[in-house]
Amino acid sequence: NAGVTQTPKFRILKIGQSMTLQCTQDMNHNYMYWYRQDPGMGLKLIYYSVGAGITDKGEVPNGYNVSRSTTEDFPLRLELAAPSQTSVYFCASSGLAGYNEQFFGPGTRLTVL
């Protein structure tokens, strides 16, 4: 099992550009999450999903969109990139929400200039 995979590993965007961060898990987990981590800080939840077709906002959803059409994939979309979105983005999945282990991907380092 590959676990949780994320692409790309690094990306530099110009202000106003758009991009999609990809996240895939092969553990058949229902729950998937997107977090961002600013330098020296803990992670903050952006969006999460409890299953295909169901998504909900986390602590910091503004400027992002998500979709969940399959169990395996949970892409994160940035429509109009801003410097404040410079961060490291982590995707995670778990079999049971809140009560079981979350498995994290390796992260995507995004810089917006």
Place this chain on the structure above:
Amino acid sequence: DAKTTQPNSMESNEEEPVHLPCNHSTISGTDYIHWYRQLPSQGPEYVIHGLTSNVNNRMASLAIAEDRKSSTLILHRATLRDAAVYYCIRGAGGKLIFGQGTELSVKP
């Protein structure tokens, strides 16, 4: 504040036990207490979690106060590979609410 409170940093000697404290005085009765750790340039890694009773696994032990307002993560014998940022996290309705964590350094 819904987040937990931890010391910013702690030091330990290799092969000695480490006790990492965490305060969560506003935790609700149904919120689990989770501990994750993060090595440099990696995603967080699960360590342990619990609700009311003390918990043990191959990595660590979790001691939860009777009033649930605080907990302690115990690494029984610290190794150099245990140097990381340790997050004490309140699990609320399926969501993990991260604080800033404790940076643990381990001296040989």
